[in-house]
Amino acid sequence: MADACPCGRGxxxxxxxxxxxxAIAADAEALMRSRYSAYAxxxxxYLKATWxxxxxxxxxxxxxxxxxxxxxxxxxxxxAEGDRATVQFVARFRQGGGRAGRLQETSRFVREDGRWYYVDGDVSGD
Structure with a gap:
């Protein structure tokens, strides 16, 4: 049985x-998805290498x-605008046995030497 990807894409x-x-991420969204999967x-x-x-x-x-x-x-x-991109996402989580929460972020990315990197983001959560 295949191992499901945490990012939800198969x-x-x-x-x-x-x-x-x-492998090199094709775009900032692919990098962001892979970073989410790395957190999961x-x-x-991997997170440090792509930051x-x-x-x-x-x-x-x-x-x-x-x-x-x-x-x-x-x-x-x-x-995406040239070598800069933003990705807006919502990530759902549960901490311990507590209630579920949501992390909303607009992340900024930059491409250098053909590779995308996470720069920073504006975060909100509940």
Whole structure:
């Protein structure tokens, strides 16, 4: 049985898996989806590697108490203008046994040397 991709676009081995293994994202939306999947799978190294050096966190600890479980992703908008792009999305989560929450973000991306990188984003949640 195929392993479902956390980003919701089918089989992990054909979706975000190749990006996590080093393939180059075709666009900022693909990178954002792969970053969501990396959060869901606990892949901090991939997150750091795809975070632009100008804004990258020195350390990234994905462990939370209580643990966070990512439940789904909904991409609302993707706008690309040359080597810059924004992606607006809603990510659903549950922390511990508590109620579900939503993280809404408009993320900014930049392409350098043919690769897309996450720069930063405007976040809201509930």
């Amino acid at each position: 089989d992990y081995a054909r979706c975000c898996g190749p990006l996590h293994a080093g 799978r606990g892949d901090a190294e 632009h050096a100008s804004t990258r966190s020195v350390s990234l600890d994905l462990a939370t108490d209580p643990p966070m479980r990512w439940l789904g992703l909904d991409v609302k908008r993707h706008v």
